[in-house]
Amino acid sequence: MTAAAPASQDILKPHLEIQGGNRLQGELRVSGAKNSALVLMTAALLTEDTLTLSNVPPLTDIDGMESILVSMGVKVRRSSETIHLQASDLTSAEPPYELVNGLRASFFAIGSILARMGHAKVPLPGGCRIGARPVVEHIRGLKALGAVVTVEHGVVSATVPGDRKRLKGASIVLDCPSVGATETILMAASLAKGTSVIENAAQEPEVQDLANLLNAMGARISGAGGPSITVEGVERLHGCDYTVIPDRIEAGTFLLAAAITRSTMRIAPVVPDHLNSVLQKLRDCGCVLEFDGDGIVITPGTIKGIDITTQPFPGFPTDLQAPFMALLATAQGTSVITEKIYENRMQHVGELQRMGAAIRVQGNAAVVEGVPSLSGAPVNGTDLRASAAMVLAGLVAKGRTQVSGLNHLDRGYAGIEAKLTASGAKLERHCS
Structure with missing residues (x-):
């Protein structure tokens, strides 16, 4: 059996290179679901x-x-x-x-x-x-x-x-x-x-x-x-x-992009009833949300640790568990995230740890101790939503982050780098 390539070799694969630490601004548009x-x-x-x-x-x-x-x-x-x-x-x-x-x-x-x-x-x-x-x-x-x-x-x-x-x-x-x-x-x-x-x-x-x-x-x-x-x-x-309805998971990911970079942004179009559990968790951890026609304006405050348990709708969606974990890795205090939908959906923990996150897994739960900052590193998105979590972490990390696993990312996010770049992020796709 061939050993897995070390993370340092990930930069040789197709990847996004992200220069972290930039505030976002303006509006992020949500595609169809x-x-x-x-x-x-x-x-x-x-x-x-x-x-x-x-x-x-x-x-x-x-x-x-x-x-x-x-x-x-x-x-x-x-x-x-x-x-x-x-x-x-x-x-x-x-x-x-x-x-x-x-x-x-x-x-x-x-x-x-x-x-x-x-x-x-x-x-x-x-x-x-x-x-x-x-x-x-x-x-x-x-x-x-x-x-x-x-x-x-x-x-x-x-x-x-x-x-x-x-x-x-x-x-x-x-x-x-x-x-x-x-x-x-x-x-x-x-x-x-x-x-x-x-x-x-x-x-x-x-x-x-x-x-x-x-x-x-x-x-x-x-x-x-x-x-x-x-x-x-x-x-x-x-x-x-x-x-087709707007993509509630992309909308949630973009709200988290604003929160993790501590940026005031408008996300649209959004159907609030499709995201009630996520919106409540954003409020709980310190974000102010204002509904504006077909969009939401998010203003992050001091991000605090919270507890999350994934559940079937109308509960918290498993598809936003990994992206929300990236945010909570930068929060003040301790968070506990419990995954009750899929048994293998904690593969992103090791990659966040590579960036300096303090997370330990206990069965189907992850205990997240917030840290003052993350640092850029070569990381891999092991599935669609894990790859989104890596992008979010890269937006706020100090230095450069290389996110591979773009075959997963491209399955669920249409033109994500173009949308984020237009809002002030610094990221670029490399094909080799």
């Missing part, structure tokens, strides 16, 4: 008509989903942040392994493929290696809707028995409020015969966004955003024009 756009794209499989999505962020994950849909026969046309999808002539119900393996959200297409074509074969997904994230709930839901599902050699095969190849409505109680399972079942049930009820459903804004899109396409869904969702199946869905 990646986690929403990816699933909305798969909804195009449910209709023969054209689905037009706007406010789609230009990210590598979006490119990956486009490739998957094209491989199945979907016609795709993109212009700026608008994407037109037409699935009138689907040629395959089996997206290829080499495309699906790198993008977890691609698995959620199994619900729409099955509902539209009556059969589907989808490889088990890839994505960030932050935990097991099993698809058991997806499979249980599809079986409850009448599908015959098998898993063999890493591929999930699903078939709707009978002549009409139409799923049947059912009552489904999820063991845990899985976002992906809720979205998969929503799409499958939208074309099922009869009424489906999803109990213990995920309440995330991205689930609400999918339900709103499906309703705009002619579905009959009520209760999205709560723990119980009712879906009255319809025989067909039609195309529509739809705008």
Whole structure:
């Protein structure tokens, strides 16, 4: 087994070089929600008509989903942040392994493929290696809707028995409020015969966004955003024009960028209800927030240590655990951050320690002793949100920080260096 390259060699990889210690100013603009756009794209499989999505962020994950849909026969046309999808002539119900393996959200297409074509074969997904994230709930839901599902050699095969190849409505109680399972079942049930009820459903804004899109396409869904969702199946869905919601995780990351650099900034567009738990934690640690039309003006005060526990929405989002830890590493006092969603989501701790952070991990919790300053160092973003945490730490660290792992960063943040540079940060991308 080959030993991992030492951190000092990270500067030889593609990386961002950040000169820390600069205050930010002005406004940071938030792109469309990646986690929403990816699933909305798969909804195009449910209709023969054209689905037009706007406010789609230009990210590598979006490119990956486009490739998957094209491989199945979907016609795709993109212009700026608008994407037109037409699935009138689907040629395959089996997206290829080499495309699906790198993008977890691609698995959620199994619900729409099955509902539209009556059969589907989808490889088990890839994505960030932050935990097991099993698809058991997806499979249980599809079986409850009448599908015959098998898993063999890493591929999930699903078939709707009978002549009409139409799923049947059912009552489904999820063991845990899985976002992906809720979205998969929503799409499958939208074309099922009869009424489906999803109990213990995920309440995330991205689930609400999918339900709103499906309703705009002619579905009959009520209760999205709560723990119980009712879906009255319809025989067909039609195309529509739809705008993706702002990315609440990018908005939170930018609020944290302002806080960690102790800068007054405006972040927009933001839907405050999508970030209530994060906004409260920012207030708790010493930030003043003012709502200004579609944006938030943040004014950091003295940043104090606080405790955070990640939870499903409306609790504190796991996707902002690592970025918030970067801020608390610079706070006065002690913070305790408990991760209750993913078992492997503390990989960024070692990288923050490399920059001088005083953090110790105890099981699924990290105890963070705030330090007066961080220092620049070569660090690696081990997953999407860890890479964002490294960028935030680099913005405030003394000296230069080299952040590698940009393949992760580019999956979830559209043009982050250009946005930060325009606001006064000093950072530059190096390709080798």
